[in-house]
Amino acid sequence: MCGGGAARTLIRHCTSTTVLHLLLRAELIMTTMGDEKTIYSNQKPLTDGALDEPDPLAVLGYKQELKRNRSLFTLLFQSLAIAALPFGEGGPLLSAVYGGGQLAIFLGWIVILFLASSVAVSLAEIASRYPTSAGPYYWSYQLAPAPNRTVLSFINGWVWLIGNWTITLSVNFGLASLIAATAAIYHPDFAAEPWQLLLIFYAILLLSFVVCTFGNRFLPMVDTICAAWTAISIFIILIALSVKAAAGRHSASYTLGHYDKSLSGWGGFTFFIGLLPAAYTFSAIGMISAMAEEVHDPTIKVPQAIALSVPVLWFFGLFFVIPICATLPPLADITEAPGAQALPYIFHTVMGTPGGGLGLMFLVLAITTFCSISITTAASRTTWAFARDDAIPLARIWSKVSPGLGVPVWALFLVTVVQMLLGLINLGSTSAFTAFVSVGVQALQVSYGIPIALSLFNKRVQVSQARWKLPSIVGVVANAVALCWIAFEVVLFSMPTVLPVDKTSMNYASVVLMGFMALAAVWYIVYARKAYKGPPVSDGL
Numbered sequence: 001m002c003g004g005g006a007a008r009t010l011i012r013h014c015t016s017t018t019v020l021h022l023l024l025r026a027e028l029i030m031t032t033m034g035d036e037k038t039i040y041s042n043q044k045p046l047t048d049g050a051l052d053e054p055d056p057l058a059v060l061g062y063k064q065e066l067k068r069n070r071s072l073f074t075l076l077f078q079s080l081a082i083a084a085l086p087f088g089e090g091g092p093l094l095s096a097v098y099g100g101g102q103l104a105i106f107l108g109w110i111v112i113l114f115l116a117s118s119v120a121v122s123l124a125e126i127a128s129r130y131p132t133s134a135g136p137y138y139w140s141y142q143l144a145p146a147p148n149r150t151v152l153s154f155i156n157g158w159v160w161l162i163g164n165w166t167i168t169l170s171v172n173f174g175l176a177s178l179i180a181a182t183a184a185i186y187h188p189d190f191a192a193e194p195w196q197l198l199l200i201f202y203a204i205l206l207l208s209f210v211v212c213t214f215g216n217r218f219l220p221m222v223d224t225i226c227a228a229w230t231a232i233s234i235f236i237i238l239i240a241l242s243v244k245a246a247a248g249r250h251s252a253s254y255t256l257g258h259y260d261k262s263l264s265g266w267g268g269f270t271f272f273i274g275l276l277p278a279a280y281t282f283s284a285i286g287m288i289s290a291m292a293e294e295v296h297d298p299t300i301k302v303p304q305a306i307a308l309s310v311p312v313l314w315f316f317g318l319f320f321v322i323p324i325c326a327t328l329p330p331l332a333d334i335t336e337a338p339g340a341q342a343l344p345y346i347f348h349t350v351m352g353t354p355g356g357g358l359g360l361m362f363l364v365l366a367i368t369t370f371c372s373i374s375i376t377t378a379a380s381r382t383t384w385a386f387a388r389d390d391a392i393p394l395a396r397i398w399s400k401v402s403p404g405l406g407v408p409v410w411a412l413f414l415v416t417v418v419q420m421l422l423g424l425i426n427l428g429s430t431s432a433f434t435a436f437v438s439v440g441v442q443a444l445q446v447s448y449g450i451p452i453a454l455s456l457f458n459k460r461v462q463v464s465q466a467r468w469k470l471p472s473i474v475g476v477v478a479n480a481v482a483l484c485w486i487a488f489e490v491v492l493f494s495m496p497t498v499l500p501v502d503k504t505s506m507n508y509a510s511v512v513l514m515g516f517m518a519l520a521a522v523w524y525i526v527y528a529r530k531a532y533k534g535p536p537v538s539d540g541l
Helices: 003-034 056-060 072-083 085-090 093-098 102-129 136-143 146-186 194-214 216-244 252-257 267-273 276-281 285-294 298-327 342-351 354-388 409-423 430-457 472-492 509-531
Strands: none
Touching: 072 085, 072 216, 072 285, 072 298, 072 354, 085 146, 085 216, 085 276, 085 298, 085 342, 085 354, 093 102, 093 267, 093 276, 093 342, 102 136, 102 252, 102 267, 102 276, 102 285, 102 298, 102 430, 102 472, 136 146, 136 430, 146 194, 146 285, 146 342, 146 354, 146 409, 146 430, 146 509, 194 216, 194 354, 194 409, 216 298, 216 342, 216 354, 252 298, 276 298, 276 430, 276 472, 285 298, 285 354, 285 430, 342 354, 354 409, 430 472, 430 509
């Protein structure tokens, strides 16, 4: 998708790295000796941008506070860990069952490839131009007209922050729900009480907090292990389900084309309800932009990681969804799965024994634990970056980076505490809490859509100067498709899975999102309209 220009640039980078690196090191030392506050020019080097500026963050208006200890591959692996394929598709799989079954699962996976790819490459271009942990709200500020840029970046910053917090919440609480549902494999009558789920949830949060705080230098290795574990797990699941198939094997036509729209009550719209699991899996692809200040050569590696994550996920996803479609038990039986968690029930039924189901679920639970760590890390960087620009209450605390640990510990603490407080809602209303899952997807998509729309409105002038960019016509088409899909996705995640609805099955996502935005508006009126000046102005890299 990135064209031959990017490939030629990478080749030149490889052949000239040594000489240029030494020259730039010498220039950096001489400049810092003369003036520690020097801001480097963002003029593109005569070598056609083959190497990063000595201090790219200075050009973007910030100083380097985090250690750049990540590579393209560890960044890509973190993106894959955040998506957590077996959890991302398997956790909300019940929606695809109501959405028609096999056709929605298989064809939906193919459809989402093209839609998610359009969003990914659109974000990748902008991330290449402005590679900072501030992400979409920083992009919105740089791309928006001057009179409106401060307010627009504040709005998008809060939408972005809410999306990060709530999608992280959905992963961690989803892991707690899967653990409880896995216990039901051996104890079919067991149903976890809300307080039991809350305690499991809190234990997961504390584990992620400790690992992210004290194990930062090992996190790239953790993401690499997660990628390998995920690939191996998918092929183990493929073989196990295909060989055992205790509930029977379906024909090829049934496996790929069975469609039952009688379960959801949506009639002809049923298929789109079945897109929810695949859409959820790819919803957080932009969160990896928050790691831009921890990778070398971010103008190339960040967009590459974002763009590559979709096809890599999709490829491995085929080996996960097809064996499930081929061995799926009766759809009506799956709707009665304990804890409304389809995956443990499917594994137990298809494997024919509790031990077989538990063995496969162990693989998925481990992947989800990795996901919890990776997504908490990304959410903490987003929180820290937004606080750095004085956009949230007590920003001076949340924007501190621990000198000894090299991580924004207080931002990690805030992400953890916010999730703990939101988790209490489940004690009073499970339907209200479920809305937070949808809010995470909606908020992330809106935060993606604003800078994409601004870039397109500006005739893609800024991204045309990025080191990683699409050909002009391809870029316009990708941006347009991305915006259409984002608009539809926001509506889709506002809908209840099953009709008719009652107070329990109603989807309150839109109400919750508006509530969050109302709180942000109050904070802006009370304090931020005078204190928040927006991120630093920059022409980008």
